[in-house]
Amino acid sequence: MPRNRKVARTLALLAVPVLLGTAGCSTGPLGSDDPNTLRVVDYYNNEPSNTSIQHALDKCANETGVDLVRNTIPGEALVQKVLQMASSDTLPDLLMLDNPDMAQFASIGGLVPLDKFDVDTQGISENVLDAGSYQGEVYGLAPTVNTISLFYNKDILRKQGIEPPDTWAELKRTAKQLTTKDRYGFAFSGAASYEGTWQFLPFMWSNGGDETNIDSKEVTEALQLLTDMVKAGSVSQSVVNWGQGEVIDRFIGQKAAMVVNGPWNLPRLKAEATFDFGVVPIPVPDPGDTSVAPLGGEVWTVPKTENPDKQAMAAEMIECLNTDENQMAMAKDRLTIPSKPDVAAEYAKQSEAAETFVNQVGGARARTAKLGEDWPATAQAIYTAVQTALTGQASPEVALDRAARTIK
Amino acid sequence: MSAVATPVETKPVHRPESRRVNHRRRDQIIKWMFMAPAILYVALFFGYPIVQNFLMSFQSYTAETFFTDEAPFIGFDNYVHAFNNPIFGQAMLNTGLFTAGSIAGQFVIGMAIALFFRRRFPLNGLLRSMLLLPWLIPLIVSSAVWQAMLQQEGGIINQFLGIFSIPAVPWLSSPDVALTAVILVNIWIGIPFNVAILYSGLQGIPDELYEAGELDGATGWRSFRYITWPLLRPVVSVVLLLGVVYTLKLLDVILGLTNGGPANSTQTLSTLSYQVSFVEFDFGQGAAFANILIAISLVFAAIYLYTNRRSAQ
Numbered sequence: 186m187p188r189n190r191k192v193a194r195t196l197a198l199l200a201v202p203v204l205l206g207t208a209g210c211s212t213g214p215l216g217s218d219d220p221n222t223l224r225v226v227d228y229y230n231n232e233p234s235n236t237s238i239q240h241a242l243d244k245c246a247n248e249t250g251v252d253l254v255r256n257t258i259p260g261e262a263l264v265q266k267v268l269q270m271a272s273s274d275t276l277p278d279l280l281m282l283d284n285p286d287m288a289q290f291a292s293i294g295g296l297v298p299l300d301k302f303d304v305d306t307q308g309i310s311e312n313v314l315d316a317g318s319y320q321g322e323v324y325g326l327a328p329t330v331n332t333i334s335l336f337y338n339k340d341i342l343r344k345q346g347i348e349p350p351d352t353w354a355e356l357k358r359t360a361k362q363l364t365t366k367d368r369y370g371f372a373f374s375g376a377a378s379y380e381g382t383w384q385f386l387p388f389m390w391s392n393g394g395d396e397t398n399i400d401s402k403e404v405t406e407a408l409q410l411l412t413d414m415v416k417a418g419s420v421s422q423s424v425v426n427w428g429q430g431e432v433i434d435r436f437i438g439q440k441a442a443m444v445v446n447g448p449w450n451l452p453r454l455k456a457e458a459t460f461d462f463g464v465v466p467i468p469v470p471d472p473g474d475t476s477v478a479p480l481g482g483e484v485w486t487v488p489k490t491e492n493p494d495k496q497a498m499a500a501e502m503i504e505c506l507n508t509d510e511n512q513m514a515m516a517k518d519r520l521t522i523p524s525k526p527d528v529a530a531e532y533a534k535q536s537e538a539a540e541t542f543v544n545q546v547g548g549a550r551a552r553t554a555k556l557g558e559d560w561p562a563t564a565q566a567i568y569t570a571v572q573t574a575l576t577g578q579a580s581p582e583v584a585l586d587r588a589a590r591t592i593k
Numbered sequence: 594m595s596a597v598a599t600p601v602e603t604k605p606v607h608r609p610e611s612r613r614v615n616h617r618r619r620d621q622i623i624k625w626m627f628m629a630p631a632i633l634y635v636a637l638f639f640g641y642p643i644v645q646n647f648l649m650s651f652q653s654y655t656a657e658t659f660f661t662d663e664a665p666f667i668g669f670d671n672y673v674h675a676f677n678n679p680i681f682g683q684a685m686l687n688t689g690l691f692t693a694g695s696i697a698g699q700f701v702i703g704m705a706i707a708l709f710f711r712r713r714f715p716l717n718g719l720l721r722s723m724l725l726l727p728w729l730i731p732l733i734v735s736s737a738v739w740q741a742m743l744q745q746e747g748g749i750i751n752q753f754l755g756i757f758s759i760p761a762v763p764w765l766s767s768p769d770v771a772l773t774a775v776i777l778v779n780i781w782i783g784i785p786f787n788v789a790i791l792y793s794g795l796q797g798i799p800d801e802l803y804e805a806g807e808l809d810g811a812t813g814w815r816s817f818r819y820i821t822w823p824l825l826r827p828v829v830s831v832v833l834l835l836g837v838v839y840t841l842k843l844l845d846v847i848l849g850l851t852n853g854g855p856a857n858s859t860q861t862l863s864t865l866s867y868q869v870s871f872v873e874f875d876f877g878q879g880a881a882f883a884n885i886l887i888a889i890s891l892v893f894a895a896i897y898l899y900t901n902r903r904s905a906q
Binding site: 264265268269271272289290293294295367376377378421422423424425426440489561562565569572573575576578587590591 | 655656657658659660661662679740744745746747763765766767768851852853854855856857858871872873874
C-alpha cells in the first residue's frame with residue numbers, strides 16, 4: 186500500500202510538468218528569414234499546370250535573383266489556408282488567388298496594390314485587369330486566363346447534317362434534334378456551387394442581364410431558356426448535380442452531344458474522346474449579338490507582409506511571369522489563353538479551338554468587376570435560383586425574384 | 594521548518610490526529626494531481642473550443658478578422674441573421690427529417706441484423722466483419738460512389754429498377770426525392786455501427802434466461818419482448834443517443850451527395866453552418882448555427898440522462 190502510494194505520487198508529479206510543458210510550447214515563425222528567399226503559395230497541384238508553373242517560377246526567380254519556397258495547396262483549401270496564414274503572420278510573399286476570391290482579400294486590406302511597385306501592365310487586356318482590380322486599383326495579374334465555350338460532337342452533328350448553333354433558338358432546336366433515347370442534346374453544370382453560377386453567366390450576360398439586378402427581364406429570359414430545354418427533355422434534369430467535370434464526362438461518353446466547358450479539358454478530350462469535336466462560342470439570343478462569357482483564371486498578388494523588400498521582389502516576379510514569352514509558354518503548356526491580346530492573337534493561330542477561346546476571352550467579363558467583395562453572395566443567389574427553376578420548384582421569374590430578395 | 598531538515602526535533606510534535614489530517618490533505622492533493630491531466634485535457638480540447646465558439650457567435654468574425662485580429666462584439670446579430678436566413682426553416686425541418694429517418698432506419702435494420710447474428714451458423718464471424726465494411730470506407734468516398742450509383746441516367750440503381758420496368762427515379766436531381774435518397778445512403782452508412790453495438794449488447798444477455806423463458810413458453814416475439822428488449826435497453830439508449838448526435842452534425846455525406854441541393858432541398862443546419870463559415874467566411878454566423886446544433890444535441894443528451902436515471906431507479 187505505501188509503496189503503491191509513493192509510485193502514484195511520483196507519477197502524478199510527473200504528469201503535471203509534462204502537460205504544462207506541451208501547452209507552453211510556442212510555435213516559431215514558419216518560412217525563411219533569408220532576405221533573398223520568397224515564399225510562394227498557389228493551388229496548381231495537377232499536371233500539366235504544376236510543372237508548367239514551377240518552370241515559369243524557376244525561370245523568373247533566376248532572372249530576379251531570388252530563391253523560392255513553393256507551397257501548393259489544393260484548390261478548395263487555399264483560401265482557408267491563406268486566412269490561417271494571415272492570422273499567424275505567415276503570409277507568403279507571392280500569392281496566387283482565383284480571380285473572384287481576390288476582391289475579398291483586397292477589400293480587407295490583405296494585399297498591396299501593384300501600382301506601388303510600378304508593375305508594368307502594358308498590353309494586358311482591360312477585362313483581365315478588371316478581374317485583378319479592386320476599387321480601381323490593380324492588385325493582381327493573370328499571365329493566362331480562361332473562359333467557357335460550347336463543345337460539340339462533330340461526328341454526331343455531321344451525321345445528322347446539323348451545324349453548331351449560333352443563337353438561342355438554334356440551340357433549343359439543335360438540342361432537341363440531337364436528343365435520342367440514350368443521349369441528351371445538350372448539357373451544362375447547374376450545380377449548387379459557384380460552378381453552377383459560372384456556367385449560367387454566359388446566358389445571362391449575352392442577353393444583357395446584369396449581376397446588380399438579377400430579377401430583371403434579361404436574366405429571367407436566360408433562365409427560361411435553360412428551364413425550357415430541361416422541360417423539353419433535351420437537357421437532363423440531373424445537371425443540377427453535375428459539376429463541370431461530370432459534364433465533360435458525359436460529353437466524352439457521348440451521353441451529351443453539346444456541352445458548356447473550358448479549355449482546361451482539351452488535353453483530356455484529345456486523349457480520351459473517340460470522336461471528332463469542335464468548339465464554338467456560346468450561343469447568343471439573336472443573330473449578331475455578342476457572346477459574353479465569364480473570365481476565369483488565377484491572379485498573382487503581393488500580400489501585405491512586414492517586409493517591403495520582399496514585396497518589391499515579389500512584384501518583380503509578377504512582372505516577369507507576364508512577359509510575352511512567359512505568357513505564351515504557360516498558355517501552351519496549360520492550354521489557357523495569354524492575357525495580352527497581342528500574345529493571344531499569336532496563340533490563336535495554333536488551332537481552331539484555341540481561336541474560339543481567344544475570341545471568347547476577348548469579350549469575357551470579370552465576375553467581381555461590378556460587385557467586388559459582394560460577388561459571392563450574389564453568386565450564391567444565382568445558383569439557388571437556377572436550381573429552383575431547373576427542378577420546377579418555381580418559375581424562373583419567381584425563383585429569381587426570391588433569390589434577389591436574399592441579397593437586397 | 595521543513596521536516597527533512599530537522600527530523601528529530603519535529604517528530605514528537607506530530608500528534609496522531611494532525612498526522613491524519615495531513616495525510617488526508619496529501620491524499621486530496623494526490624487525487625487532484627491524478628485528475629489534473631484529464632482536467633487539463635478536457636479544458637484545452639473541449640472547454641476552450643466550446644467557449645471560443647460560444648463567444649464567436651456574438652462577434653463579427655469574418656475573413657477580415659484574420660488580418661486585423663479584430664472581432665467586435667455585436668450582441669445577438671449573428672443569431673438574428675441565422676434565424677432570418679431564408680432557408681433556416683427548411684434547414685431545421687430537413688435536419689429533423691434527416692435525423693429521424695436515418696435513426697429509425699439504422700436502428701430497425703441494425704437490430705434485425707444483430708438478432709440474426711445471434712444464431713450460430715457457418716461464416717457468422719466472417720459475414721459480421723464484412724458488415725463493418727461501410728464503416729471503414731471514408732465517408733467522402735462512399736458518398737461519391739453512391740452519387741454515381743444514384744445517377745438518374747446510367748446509374749446502376751435505376752438500371753436495376755429498369756429491369757422491373759420501374760421508370761428512372763430522379764434520386765438526387767429532384768427536390769422531392771433528394772432528401773429521401775440522402776437518408777437512405779445514411780442508413781446504409783449507419784447500420785454497421787448499430788449492429789456492432791447492439792450485437793455486443795446481445796452477447797451480454799445470459800443464455801440461461803432464454804432457456805428459462807423457453808420453459809415458460811416465451812419464444813420468438815415474446816422472448817424478444819420480455820427478455821431481450823428490457824435487458825438491452827441501456828445499450829439501446831446509448832446507440833440512439835450517439836446516433837442522434839452523430840446524425841445531427843453529419844456533413845460530409847450530404848456535401849458529397851448533393852452539396853445541399855437541389856434548390857436547398859437537402860440543406861441541414863450543419864451544411865448551412867459549413868456554408869456560412871467556409872464558403873461565405875462569416876465565422877460568427879457559422880458559430881451561431883453550430884451553437885444551435887449543440888443546443889439541440891444537449892436536449893437529447895438530457896433526455897438520455899433522464900431516462901437512464903429513471904430506469905436505474
